[in-house]
Amino acid sequence: KQLKQAFGEEHHIHLYTSIPFKLEWVEKLATAGLDELRFHLLDGTTKQYEEVIHAANDAGINVGIELPCEPDKEDSLFALLEQLDQLPVQFLNLNELEITTGNQENMDVRGFNLSGGLSAAAEGSFELGIRLKEAAKDKSFHLKFCTASYKDAGQLRARFRRRAEATLRPYEILSEDDTILFGAIPTEASDARDDMMELQETLQISTSWLRYDAIARRIEMPLSVAEELAEVLSVPVQMVEVHPTHERLEVSIVHLNGSSVS
Structure with a gap:
């Protein structure tokens, strides 16, 4: 509550947890x-989280999953795609597995090697992530694969910013991760x-706040406008x-109103 009061209702707040907490906390x-x-x-697996996922979605909270992309868990990760497709989950974030000082002994036991290059990525994690992203392209959620090189590249991020x-563009904002965010409605x-x-006349907004991307086939707009429209469309x-x-x-697409493009 204090964060919303300090930064405004548009300030996006997410909670990261591994605990399938009591349903009474959702509301x-x-x-x-x-x-x-x-x-x-x-x-x-989603087994012990399904009740709280449904409850959070019913309460209007977007739900996502975040996991490392571990090459020796390929079968379970592909199985997870099917599980998530049956749940009201907005996204799956997969992070390229990294070998660090803290986990190197465990990585050695599991037979992981460095993939080479300048990053600390584990061999096979990137390739698995790409195959999982391809397998999830027609699922009800969006899969975002974050590479180790992107996470580690502080200078690159500064240059991006x-x-x-x-x-x-006038309708775009920067995220905390130095990526660009905006709202969109898929449109032929x-x-x-x-x-x-119709949007301009109904919402009484500037033409500079609307743009049609013919390649992506969507009308782009401020995220704040999209969030309002999601409640009524x-x-x-x-x-x-x-x-x-x-x-x-x-990088990612999150469906704000639970509808997805068929």
Whole structure:
């Protein structure tokens, strides 16, 4: 509550936990203003978390899963994709496994080697992450794969931030991770002009706050506007996260109103 009071209602707050806590806490967290729950699954399955996931979703809290991409757990990770597809989960964050001073002994026992290059990534983790991302492309949730090189590249992130600050479109904002966030509504090109005119007239917003991306086939807008629309529209409304590079590599898509593109 204090964070929302200090930074405003638009300040995004997420809680990271491995505990499948009591259901009575869900409503308390929602009332306090929690926007998002990220679970680290202790046993790699959703079994002991399903009740709290459903309860959090019913309370209006976005739910996601965050795990390391461990090469020796390939079968369980692919099985997890099927489990998550049956639950109201918005995203799965997979982090490329890193070998550090703290976990090196355990990594040696499990037979992991460094993948090479400048990062501390474990061999096989990146390749598995790419295959999992491909397998999840038609699932009901979005899979985000975060590479070790991206997490470790402080200088790269600083350069990204400078570039992003210089090139932000009027409807975009920077995230805490120095990525770019905006709202979007998937729209076919044939409907884009009429839909944008209707949005502009209904919301009384500047034309600079709306843009149609013909390649991604979506109307882009401020995230705050998308969050309001998500409460009243039955069509999919999304939060899009991209890297501040020329290619604007898409990092993640979160469905704000539970609808997804068929």
